[in-house]
Amino acid sequence: xxxxxxxxxxxxxxxxxxxxxxxxxxxxxxxxxxxxxxxxxxxxxxxxxxxxxxxxxxxxxxxxxxxxxxxxxxxxxxxxx
Amino acid sequence: xxxxxxxxxxxxxxxxxxxxxxxxxxxxxxxxxxxxxxxxxxxxxxxxxxxxxxxxxxxxxxxxxxxxxxxxxxxxxxxxxxxxxxxxxxxxxxxxxxxxxxxxxxxxxxxxxxxxxxxxxxxxxxxxxxxxxxxxxxxxxxxxxxxxxxxxxxxxxxxxxxxxxxxxxxxxxxxxxxxxxxxxxxxxxxxxxxxxxxxxxxxxxxxxxxxxxxxxxxxxxxxxx
Numbered sequence: 001x002x003x004x005x006x007x008x009x010x011x012x013x014x015x016x017x018x019x020x021x022x023x024x025x026x027x028x029x030x031x032x033x034x035x036x037x038x039x040x041x042x043x044x045x046x047x048x049x050x051x052x053x054x055x056x057x058x059x060x061x062x063x064x065x066x067x068x069x070x071x072x073x074x075x076x077x078x079x080x081x
Numbered sequence: 082x083x084x085x086x087x088x089x090x091x092x093x094x095x096x097x098x099x100x101x102x103x104x105x106x107x108x109x110x111x112x113x114x115x116x117x118x119x120x121x122x123x124x125x126x127x128x129x130x131x132x133x134x135x136x137x138x139x140x141x142x143x144x145x146x147x148x149x150x151x152x153x154x155x156x157x158x159x160x161x162x163x164x165x166x167x168x169x170x171x172x173x174x175x176x177x178x179x180x181x182x183x184x185x186x187x188x189x190x191x192x193x194x195x196x197x198x199x200x201x202x203x204x205x206x207x208x209x210x211x212x213x214x215x216x217x218x219x220x221x222x223x224x225x226x227x228x229x230x231x232x233x234x235x236x237x238x239x240x241x242x243x244x245x246x247x248x249x250x251x252x253x254x255x256x257x258x259x260x261x262x263x264x265x266x267x268x269x270x271x272x273x274x275x276x277x278x279x280x281x282x283x284x285x286x287x288x289x290x291x292x293x294x295x296x297x298x299x300x301x302x303x304x305x306x
Contacts, residue, residue, distance in 0.1 A: 010185075014230055015256055017190050066147075069140055069176065072183045072230055 002050055003080045004059055008068045009040035043067055051079060084303045086296075087114040087124035089154075089170075091145050095132035096167065096279055103279040104128065107296035116148040125303050126163035126207075127154055129170025131223075131277055141184060141226050142172030151177060163207045163299060164271045168224055171263070171273030180264055180273045181239070182231035187224070188256025196288040197222035197276050198250040199262050203243050206269035211298035217250060218291035220281040222262075227275040229257035229264075239264055246272055 010016050016038050023037040047055065059077055068075040086104040088111055090097045101111035112124050116134075121127070134145035145151060151173070158164045158179050166174040174180045187193060198219050201212040212218070231239070236258055239245050244267065248260040255275075263274035278292030 013232070014185065015188060015228070017186050017188055017256070021190055066139070066143065069143065069183055071175070071181070071232075072185060 004045040006043040006063050008075045014072045083110040085110050085112050085124045087112045087127040089114045091116040091134035093133040096130040099279040100128045100130040103282045103296045116150050119149040119153045121153050129166040131168030142176040145173045146176040161270050165208045166273040174273045179271050181235045185228045185230050192225040194223040199247045200250050203246045206265045207302050208272040208295050211294045219289045220276045220292045222276040228255045229261040
């Protein structure tokens with residue numbers, strides 16, 4: 001069994017008020033390392049065996065059509081064993 | 082015979098009954114449409130109401146876009162069928178790519194619920210023809226993810242083609258680009274609006290009766306066809 005990871009992030013030019021809220025909360029807890037924070041989504045998709053190139057193509061299609069909104073987001077896909 | 086305006090109910094829709102009531106008050110016949118059926122029941126136009134379809138899971142409107150009823154609506158809208166999306170309905174229209182751009186989390190992160198002043202900027206659409214150019218109206222705004230975002234190219238296109246149908250007046254409540262409260266497609270049959278006209282149709286319960294004009298505009302357009 002393998003896990004396909006799809007990570008979705010807002011494009012850099014899209015305002016991320018959630019990330020900004022996290023960035024401003026960190027110093028209040030004494031964490032002063034963060035210059036900026038962006039918040040995103042992570043999908044873990046379990047599949048039987050190693051995904052075939054055809055399956056990966058389908059995942060790419062799904063990431064484009066459903067898991068992300070290409071108007072405001074980008075995604076990266078990778079496989080973990 | 083009264084014209085038939087469909088109002089779609091998704092799981093999690095909230096304002097479908099108010100939208101149906103607005104249709105009836107404008108002189109039309111409201112026809113309930115259900116997300117799980119692709120049957121448009123021979124309606125003349127459709128309203129996608131506000132609420133939290135499918136719990137707003139994944140992104141607002143992202144899952145509603147794939148409902149059977151939306152497949153019929155998307156095909157029809159591309160051929161000139163009139164569609165008004167309010168709030169969550171606007172989000173569904175953007176996710177369906179019937180309208181450009183996307184609605185994202187309000188800049189201040191708070192859920193907003195207020196009477197909002199708007200300026201009508203385009204009276205040439207199916208849903209805004211009853212307004213006068215530049216008319217200022219007050220209708221409720223209530224959303225958590227109402228910040229209209231798009232790239233510069235899309236923004237320039239919307240501005241140059243006059244497709245911004247309404248803007249927020251005085252200040253930007255949610256971080257929307259260029260104060261955008263509502264837009265239309267190129268043909269003017271599809272309109273998305275973040276504030277809620279269906280909550281401003283009677284003086285007893287709304288801040289004004291301005292919202293009714295969206296619905297009477299549509300019915301007058303149908304008569305003229």
